[in-house]
Amino acid sequence: MLANLQEHLYKTLPFLKEKKLLVAVSGGIDSIVLLELLKQLNYNISIAHCNFSLRGIESDGDEQFIRDYAHKNNIEIFVTRFDTMHFATDNKLSIQIAARKLRYVWFSQLLEENNLDYLLTAHHLDDSIETFLINFIRGTGLEGLTGIPQQNDRVIRPLLPFTRSEIEMYAKVNNILWREDSSNASDKYLRNKLRHDVVPVLKSLNPAFADSFLQTIANLQQSQSLVNDAAILVYQQLVSEHEGQKHINIEQLKRLPNYKAYLYQWLNAFGFTAWNDIYDLLEAQSGKQVLSANYRLLKNREVLLLEALKPLDKEVYEIGEGVTEINKPFTIKLEMVNEISTYSTKKVIFVNNNLIKFPLFVRKWQEGDYFYPLGMNGQKKKVSKYFKDEKMSLSEKENTWLLCSENQVVWIVGKRADERFKTKDTTNQIVKIEVL
Template sequence: MLKAFREHIELDFPELMTDHFLIACSGGLDSVVLCVLCKELGLKFSMAHCNFGLRGHASDGDEDFVRSLAKSLNSQIFVTRFDTLGYVNQHKVSMQMACRELRYAWFRKILGEQGISILLTAHHANDNLETFLINLSRGSGIEGLMGIPAKTTYLRRPLLPFTREQLASYAQDNAIRWREDSSNADTKYLRNKIRIDLVPILKELHPTFSENFKNTLRYLEQTNTIANAYLEELKKELFVPQGNGYQIPIIKLKKLHPLSTYLHGLFYEYGFRELDNLESILDGLSGKFIRSNTHILVKNREFLLLSPVQTHNDKHSYDIREDAVVVKHPVSLKFSEVSQRYDNSRDIIYVQKNTLKYPLTLRKWKKGDYFYPIGLNGKKKLAKFFKDEKLDILSKENIWLLCSQDQIVWVVGMRADNRFKVVDNAQKILKIEIT
């Protein structure tokens, strides 16, 4: 197996031959064999172990074992302990999801602190099969049936071509010890039930099932490559760049058949997985929208507008001091005192400086906001102002407000507030412009 592993690394993971990387090691068969194989090849790596504290002395025993293994391999070791039950109660997630979220957040933290770019996990061919069957049972497109990816941005899974039986045989032949997790035998977990109850039946029905499954994955990957190439060409035709997103003509989408299949293929990478929602937005009212974790899709008359969700670094407001001349974030503004005012425009406004109270604030609009637009009598709610200006939801999310305490001075790029207009040329006049 060592020879096959070496050839696999040299061919498919050449970066591991030169780069220092991190291995997630639980102390079980898979991760222990991975560490030993990497040591045998003379690769440079550190190890990381999570103690979730769920099995009392057994969890502590796993930690002690991995520390000893790291010492025998002359490897740097990182160890952490989690309050897993506390995390479950706080975030209302399953135990398995809690463990996953905790460990990968910690792994990424180590990578950042240590300047390491690659994390290895010990997923193998049996894990791939189990993932395939889980996704199949839940209903999945081709993406979910292709199994676990061998590479992502920072993850590498070099054991995917090898079965657990091969790993166990290598460990036994080389007197390698590992720890058994008793929870792996608990069939209340879907993955365990598939491994213990279902897979043996499949292998009994067809002795070459494991090899046939590998071939199936390969065929699916080839088919997916062809489908993706076609979809990319289709996107070039349909997805018209607009700002930081795209404008997509609905009439052209509706000509695609089968429509649901095309919608899935075109929008899957943007996080839209619910086909009913995708189809319903095509015939919905203008302004209807749906969100994924990363993107927002809005119907705007005869088009769909696709744009990334704006996070703005999770900061909702920015203060501007009185002595500020240039502000570069979140919008580029220039402040200058002038002796004469001119007409306001969308990009430049003039205000009576002594009416301002510092620090000024740049913030997003919120429900209930109102201002006194220059050129109109009285106040107007921003929601109504945006509607009259025919702004779609994406445009509204990108609007910033320049405020003096709780009063809006300028809907940036649109309209100034009448309360701050220049009425006395003898007083200081402040020119504010978008740069």
């Protein structure tokens, strides 16, 4: 196995030889064998061990075993302890997900703080098979069937071509000691049930199952690459970007025979899971939306609009008398002028200082707000009706602010001024209000 790993690293990961490597070590057979192999090949390695405090004295025994190993072999070691149960409860996560989040955040910090280049984990071929089966059972797209990748940014898995039996054989022949995690014997977790009950059956049906799986994964990865290329090409034709939003042209999208597949490729990375609801958006009324944890996909007339969710700003910002500038929620400048030099209802308005009452307020619009649009001869209009007439999207409405004098709307900021506060030829106190 040592020679095979050396050849594998030389062919696919030659850059590791001159790098400083952090090896994630639990104390189990996989990570200990990885350590031994890298040590034999004279790689520059450090150890990172997480004590998740889940198995009492057994977890503490794992930690001490790793500390002793590092000391005996003169290898730099980093150790941390997590209250994993508490973290999982507070964040409403499973123990496995909580442990994963905790350790990878810590690993990333270690890389940055200690000027280390890559994190190496001991995932192997059987882990990749189990991940494939878990994704298959739960339902997934093509990318979920491509196995565990050899590299994700700075995380590298050098043992992926090797089976668990090869690792066990190497440990036995070389008299390597390791710690056995008692939780691995339990079928409480799906991965363990697959490991104990399903994978052995597959291997009995096909003695060359591991080799067949590797070939299948290689084929699927090539197919995924083709899908990615096609998704990028079509994306460039159908999707435009505007101020942090992505606009997907619905009419053009529906002309594609496989439009659902394209939507999946474009949106999967944004955490969406309600795919039938997303596909239904194409025929839904304008204003319908589907949410993920951090993003929103909104039907807005002829486009699907994708944007990051923002916390609702319910604050009211005050502009006191004599104030010439505020910078929240955006920059507004006020200036006393003698005449109207330019006029734009988009970025600049001029109002009669005698008609406004300080302090002025900047706030989000609310249902029931109304104003008298400038140039409409004193006709009253609901702000919501104005939005509808202007064909504004839900996102645009949510990001619209009002400048108010007491309870009266002076300006739908950046859009339309109110008739009641306009200047006349006889006005001798003019306030120029500009939004930047």
